[in-house]
Structure formats: structure tokens, C-alpha cells
Amino acid sequence: MPTSQTGNPSILARKDVASHFHPYTNLRAIEKDAPLMIVRGDGIEVIDDAGKRYIEGMAGLWCASLGFSEPRLAEAAKRQMDVLPYYHSFSGKAHNVVAELSEKLISLAPTPALQSGRVIFANSGSEANDTAFKLVRYYHNAIGKPLKKKVIARGKGYHGVTVAAASMSGIPIMHQHFDLPIDGVLRVSCPHAYQFANDGESPEAFATRLADELETLILKEGPDTIGGFIAEPIQGAGGVIVPPPTYFEKVQAILKKYEILFIADEVITGFGRTGNLFGTQTYRLEPDMLTTAKMITSAYVPLSALYVNGRIYQACADASASAGVFGHGYTYSGHPLGCAVALETLRIYEERRVLEHVRAMTPVFQRGLQAFAAHPLIGDVRSVGLIGAVELAEDKAARKAFATQRGVGAWLVRRAQAHGLILRVMGGDIIAFSPPLIINEAQIAEMMRRFSLALDDTVAWLKSA
Numbered sequence: 147m148p149t150s151q152t153g154n155p156s157i158l159a160r161k162d163v164a165s166h167f168h169p170y171t172n173l174r175a176i177e178k179d180a181p182l183m184i185v186r187g188d189g190i191e192v193i194d195d196a197g198k199r200y201i202e203g204m205a206g207l208w209c210a211s212l213g214f215s216e217p218r219l220a221e222a223a224k225r226q227m228d229v230l231p232y233y234h235s236f237s238g239k240a241h242n243v244v245a246e247l248s249e250k251l252i253s254l255a256p257t258p259a260l261q262s263g264r265v266i267f268a269n270s271g272s273e274a275n276d277t278a279f280k281l282v283r284y285y286h287n288a289i290g291k292p293l294k295k296k297v298i299a300r301g302k303g304y305h306g307v308t309v310a311a312a313s314m315s316g317i318p319i320m321h322q323h324f325d326l327p328i329d330g331v332l333r334v335s336c337p338h339a340y341q342f343a344n345d346g347e348s349p350e351a352f353a354t355r356l357a358d359e360l361e362t363l364i365l366k367e368g369p370d371t372i373g374g375f376i377a378e379p380i381q382g383a384g385g386v387i388v389p390p391p392t393y394f395e396k397v398q399a400i401l402k403k404y405e406i407l408f409i410a411d412e413v414i415t416g417f418g419r420t421g422n423l424f425g426t427q428t429y430r431l432e433p434d435m436l437t438t439a440k441m442i443t444s445a446y447v448p449l450s451a452l453y454v455n456g457r458i459y460q461a462c463a464d465a466s467a468s469a470g471v472f473g474h475g476y477t478y479s480g481h482p483l484g485c486a487v488a489l490e491t492l493r494i495y496e497e498r499r500v501l502e503h504v505r506a507m508t509p510v511f512q513r514g515l516q517a518f519a520a521h522p523l524i525g526d527v528r529s530v531g532l533i534g535a536v537e538l539a540e541d542k543a544a545r546k547a548f549a550t551q552r553g554v555g556a557w558l559v560r561r562a563q564a565h566g567l568i569l570r571v572m573g574g575d576i577i578a579f580s581p582p583l584i585i586n587e588a589q590i591a592e593m594m595r596r597f598s599l600a601l602d603d604t605v606a607w608l609k610s611a
């Protein structure tokens with residue numbers, strides 16, 4: 147049997163490609179290459195069906211914060227399955243775990259406005275953002291501003307794949323062939339200084355330029371038509387884009403001025419990734435709504451939660467009273483299994499002081515990545531907490547990327563995988579790192595060592611090409 151590009155010739159892999167419609171994959175390529183079949187997890191590592199171990203440098207999809215074998219989460223899930231495997235919260239019902247988790251989340255809310263608000267549950271980041279998008283409409287209708295509905299989102303933003311979430315996302319491949327974005331989503335530029343700041347422009351001046359662009363768009367469209375603005379504190383899938391200093395301060399002043407709801411998409415940053423419980427604290431945000439998912443359960447069970455401030459909740463409550471019902475909710479909103487696993491995850495974060503651990507590991511991770519800054523292939527290195535990236539450059543001085551079709555980043559990531567390290571490449575040959583939050587110093591060093599081997603291979607390959 148031929149060995150595939152992913153190095154996985156297994157029978158399991160062949161069965162998979164005969165029946166599985168893969169998400170976020172080149173579907174023709176995977177028919178030939180077959181996927182890497184992961185069969186087990188062990189701490190920060192995953193193990194394939196040939197027994198090979200990989201450090202999961204992305205915690206899966208930025209999510210498995212406690213690694214891949216936390217027994218307490220499995221036990222919490224089993225306990226809940228034994229007692230109440232399913233119940234809902236529609237039409238006057240609830241259950242004890244959704245009540246307990248709601249209270250816990252409100253107690254952890256990062257701002258007074260959210261502490262005096264509510265949480266509404268869904269199953270994925272996409273659904274949470276979709277709900278936020280709908281609430282921009284519901285809220286403005288409720289307060290008698292039915293024209294104030296458009297949502298402004300940013301280039302390279304990633305908010306998920308439902309129709310509204312994909313529309314708000316600023317990544318072309320998510321729109322192509324899907325007839326997206328829908329009307330009513332407007333776009334402003336991405337705050338990626340390395341790629342988009344002008345020569346000689348300071349980070350603060352770049353932030354001012356972007357804030358001016360936002361205000362100009364609002365004025366052009368009419369402030370009475372703009373209902374919301376959505377932003378990730380750090381843009382993840384767009385390429386781990388860290389906002390320049392003063393960016394959010396300037397943007398938030400404009401949002402306040404024109405009474406535009408601010409949705410913080412904390413699907414990646416929520417629950418410790420940046421060294422604070424929320425990116426909202428890291429960047430002093432004052433969101434009206436805040437979406438979380440992923441690390442809320444260490445990704446062991448699908449669950450997402452959307453915080454809304456008290457003002458939005460009260461307006462929705464009034465409108466639902468006059469309509470007769472708040473016409474939104476998922477069969478699995480606040481699923482008992484997700485809630486039980488989330489509660490146990492949050493207990494573990496507290497008991498094991500995971501936030502303190504992230505803060506202690508931050509300089510180690512940062513130094514590890516910064517060691518690559520002088521490398522001739524690397525144009526930019528950035529990180530906050532335990533999320534980071536290196537951005538490849540063909541010409542460092544000119545901040546010039548390799549041509550996309552050369553696939554240099556993809557090649558590097560395949561070499562990392564061969565060396566036992568799973569990373570992810572984003573558009574523009576950006577290699578992302580987002581390891582489980584439990585990673586320790588020795589494991590960070592090993593992750594960097596394997597990356598360095600992959601980089602050496604890439605240099606050799608480019609020379610030979």
C-alpha cells in the first residue's frame with residue numbers, strides 16, 4: 147500500500163476517505179493522501195494508529211486545554227450520563243447543572259456589565275456567534291431602533307461557519323461558492339501591523355488609521371444603521387494577529403460614541419489562553435456580548451456560552467413578554483453533559499491554578515518562539531500567553547511572503563508532523579502554536595526543538611528546489 151503524504155497507509159484511513167466528507171480539507175487531496183488517524187490521547191500528546199506520538203502544538207483546534215487524557219472530565223461525563231443524560235431549558239424547564247454553570251459563569255464574567263447580565267448556551271463557537279448576530283437584531287427591534295442592524299466585522303476575522311458567523315468572518319475561502327457574506331455585514335481592515343502597517347508607521351499610528359477607517363465607514367453608512375461590531379481579542383485562524391497597542395481603546399471609544407454593540411469573540415481566548423481568564427481582561431475590553439466555547443469544556447464535549455449584558459437581556463425579556471416567547475434556542479442548549487464537563491473543567495482550572503501556570507509558562511514559550519526571530523525564513527514572531535505564531539518570509543527585510551502556490555508553510559507543517567509535532571498553517575504561511583494550557587517547560591523546549599528540525603528541513607528543501 148502506498149504511503150500517503152500524511153504518512154498514514156492504514157486500513158482505518160482508507161475506510162475513512164471512502165465515507166467521510168471532511169471539513170476544512172482539500173477533498174480531492176485527502177482521497178489520495180488519507181488522513182492522519184489519531185486513536186488515543188495522552189497528556190499533551192496524541193497517538194496515531196501506528197503508535198507514533200505527536201505533541202499537539204495546537205491543542206487540537208485551540209481547545210484541548212487540559213490535554214487529551216484528563217480522567218476527571220471523563221468521570222464527570224459518566225456521572226452526568228448516569229443521572230440525567232439529557233434535558234432542555236425550553237418553556238419553563240431547566241436542570242440543576244445548567245443552573246449551576248450559569249451562576250458559575252456569571253461569577254467569572256470579566257466586567258461588571260456582564261456580571262449583571264446572563265448567559266445563553268449553544269454547542270459551538272459558530273452557534274454562539276450566530277446567536278450574538280441575531281441578538282443585535284432582536285435588541286435593536288426591542289428598543290425601537292429597527293434600522294440599527296448592520297454588523298461590522300474585520301478582515302481575517304474568524305467567527306465560525308454558520309451563515310451569519312461565516313458572513314462575519316473575513317476569510318475569502320469561507321465565502322467562495324457559499325454565496326456569502328449575507329447583506330448587512332460590513333468589513334474593516336485587519337489590525338495586522340506586520341502585513342498592513344505602512345513603512346515607518348508606528349503601531350499606534352496604525353491603530354489610529356484603523357480606528358479612523360472604522361469611524362469613516364460608520365459615518366458613510368449612517369450610525370443609525372450600525373448595530374454591532376465583532377472582534378476576537380487576538381485573531382486566531384486569521385493568523386494569530388495581535389492587535390497593536392491602543393487599537394481596542396480607540397475602537398471602543400468609537401463604538402460607544404455611536405451606540406454600537408461590541409461582541410467580543412472569545413472562542414479561542416476565553417478561559418486562560420492569554421494568561422487572563424478572558425482576553426477582555428488582557429485588552430481592557432468592555433463588550434456588550436462575549437462568546438466562549440472550546441476551553442470551557444477543554445473541548446471534551448461541545449458547549450458554547452454567550453454572555454449578554456443586563457441591558458440587552460432586559461430588552462430581550464420585555465420583547466419576549468410582548469411576543470409571547472423568546473423564539474430562539476437549540477435542542478442541546480445547556481446540554482447536561484456539556485454543563486457537567488464545563489463545571490468540572492472550571493473546577494480543575496481553579497484547583498490546579500491553570501491561569502498561574504499559563505503565566506509562568508508564558509515567558510518560556512515566548513523565549514522559545516523568539517529564538518526563531520533571527521532565522522532567515524522567519525519574518526515575524528508574536529505571542530501572548532500561550533498563543534503564538536511565526537510568519538514566514540521569502541524576503542525578511544521587505545516583509546515579503548512566499549508565493550502561496552509554493553506551499554512553504556504547508557511543507558514545514560508536514561515536516562513538523564514527521565518530527566512528531568502537530569502545528570497548523572494559516573494563510574500567508576503563518577505557523578500557529580496554541581498548545582494545551584498544561585504544557586510544561588520541558589515540553590515547550592521539546593516542541594521548539596521539533597519545530598527547529600522542521601525548519602532545517604524546510605531550508606534544505608528550499609535550497610534544493
Ligand SMILES: Cc1ncc(COP(=O)(O)O)c(C=O)c1O
Nearest residue numbers: 270271272304305306382413414
Ligand atoms: C475565534 C473563533 N470564533 C468562532 C469559532 C467557531 O467555533 P466552532 O468551530 O466551535 O463553531 C472559532 C473556531 O475556531 C474561532 O476560532
